[in-house]
Amino acid sequence: MAERQQYVTLGVAEEIFAVPVTRVQEILDMRPIARLPRAPDNLLGMIDVRGEGVPVLDLRLTLGMGAAIDTENTRIVVLSVETAHGPVVLGLRADRVFEVTVLDSDALDPAPAISAGWSGHCIEGIGRRNGQFVTVLDLDRLLGNAVPAAGRAA
Template sequence: MPEHTQYVTLGVAGELFAAPVSKVQEILDMQPIARLPRAPSNLLGMIDVRGQGVPVLDLRQTLGLPDAPDTENTRIVVLTVNGPVDPVTLGLRADRVYEVTVLDSDALDPPPAVSASWSNHCILGIGRRNGAFVTVLDLDRLLGDMPGLAAA
């Protein structure tokens, strides 16, 4: 039986997103985040993960979605993405983490090409899980080429 790609499914603003499990190091409960002066609005600050300073990005703001307060379901997903030079470890604040799962099919639909002005560069493809659409994020392109992000 062929090996199926596994994903961590995330809830953000009522939508379902997925990240390849190969990028995920761990999932943490929400914790205090040390703010950084003059940081971009989607960069919440830094957390300590086993002695390593890890920048935390707000997935809502990174995707252009409205802010929302933390809840008991808010999580920080610690990821490794390919940065401009080296791999970069960072945290991503998500409204909730659902499960590690496979999608209904390994084949992803391409993102819709609706207009040249809409940037779909952060979408790897559209999959389905139990019949619901799941947007699979291209984490390297979404997070790895952010200005000012360098290996810690």
């Protein structure tokens, strides 16, 4: 029997999102972020991760949700994303990180195709965990164009 895909589940507002555990390098407590002048709203700035500058995106703002203040549960998920310029390491600010887990089924439902103005292009699929919906993010589509060239991995 094949190993089931594992995901890191993230909380943003009241929603649950998931990213493949294979893309996650580490999960950090919130820390000071160096702001970048004239950066897009969802690009919070840069942090140092073991001597490497890593851009940090706010998942809430990237998904079109309202900003929120940091709490003791706020985390930065450091992960790898494929961009047009190659692989990039970046941080994703999430309200909280729940667990590393498998979903109730390996099969994901497709994102609903309900509107021409909304394609769900950044959603790999919809799964369930303990009966709750979990949106599995397509990191490359969601974040691949949001990273400045300076954030490229060597």
